[in-house]
Amino acid sequence: MDIPLWRKIQKESFSKISEISDFLQLDESNNKKLLEKPSFRFLLPRRIAEKIPKNNLSCPLSKQFLPLKEELIKKQGFISDPTCDAIFQKEEKILHKYQGRLLLITTGACAMNCRFCFRQNFSYPQTKPIFERELAYIKQESSLHEVILSGGDPLSLSDETLQKILQALDAIDHIQIIRFHTRFPIGIPERITPSFLEILSRLKKQIIFVIHANHANEFDQDIFQALKSLRLHNVQMLMHTVLLKGINDDLTSLKNLFLTVSANGIFPYYLHQLDQVEGTTHFYTPIKKGLFLIDELRKILPGYATPRYVQEIPNAPYKTIL
Numbered sequence: 001m002d003i004p005l006w007r008k009i010q011k012e013s014f015s016k017i018s019e020i021s022d023f024l025q026l027d028e029s030n031n032k033k034l035l036e037k038p039s040f041r042f043l044l045p046r047r048i049a050e051k052i053p054k055n056n057l058s059c060p061l062s063k064q065f066l067p068l069k070e071e072l073i074k075k076q077g078f079i080s081d082p083t084c085d086a087i088f089q090k091e092e093k094i095l096h097k098y099q100g101r102l103l104l105i106t107t108g109a110c111a112m113n114c115r116f117c118f119r120q121n122f123s124y125p126q127t128k129p130i131f132e133r134e135l136a137y138i139k140q141e142s143s144l145h146e147v148i149l150s151g152g153d154p155l156s157l158s159d160e161t162l163q164k165i166l167q168a169l170d171a172i173d174h175i176q177i178i179r180f181h182t183r184f185p186i187g188i189p190e191r192i193t194p195s196f197l198e199i200l201s202r203l204k205k206q207i208i209f210v211i212h213a214n215h216a217n218e219f220d221q222d223i224f225q226a227l228k229s230l231r232l233h234n235v236q237m238l239m240h241t242v243l244l245k246g247i248n249d250d251l252t253s254l255k256n257l258f259l260t261v262s263a264n265g266i267f268p269y270y271l272h273q274l275d276q277v278e279g280t281t282h283f284y285t286p287i288k289k290g291l292f293l294i295d296e297l298r299k300i301l302p303g304y305a306t307p308r309y310v311q312e313i314p315n316a317p318y319k320t321i322l
């Protein structure tokens, strides 16, 4: 069987520190800042690497994806599972936290590994992508109206596997909405193939994509084109963002990001306070600063381009609006 183009592009991603260091022409002093053997694997699509200026570890993209020795800093309050995902695991691949919707953990794989990922220590199932028990759970939970395909990144799965999951969910009467949480199109927009769009177009239920992006520099015209093709297939497009120190914790970066995506038919949904997973102290922005930024944003952006600033508090019945 032919390997799809996006899989070939995925194979060209950087996964070795020495290779990205050479590619970015890092000098000795920058090389010394890198963590050679990070506990959370390094992975970066070539498209993103090409947007990073040479020998620059302080640009908003290198900071998000290159492992730095700062990840070794330990601090009280930064723990392995800050959102307590483990206690909401109802089946091997289900996290059921909130009423009416749940997360289907489709895979542990992503297109890129974000250094601040709150699920970087999650014990992802090592079993095959078979979801019989999970689909049975969803079928018998008639209070559910939405299933969120999460992970990892659901678009890491093949079209064949996604089609099976989507068709099964589409056939469940009480499920009205199927939501994807994905960052894949930011790194590998080629993943939005005509065959994937065809699979989506055959579904009866409303599809929502929530993409994850943190800085306007992540985007380019190929990405917007791929996201537009989803919109043209009746997919609602939203975006969530994590507030990250030195990356987007300033008014200009956030305003540019929210305006850029809104102008391309994608609406900012949530601005997340950082989930305090260990190894991410250098990304922490105080809530006081986040509140100031969101208040300033409200003054200069229309409501549809201003996300809600939220924090995930374990055992709260929904994301807490700050």
Ligand code: SF4
Residues within 6 Å of the ligand: 109, 110, 111, 112, 113, 114, 116, 117, 118, 119, 120, 151, 152, 153, 182, 183, 212
């Ligand atoms: S894409 Fe999402 S799930 Fe994957 S590493 Fe980044 S934050 Fe984590």
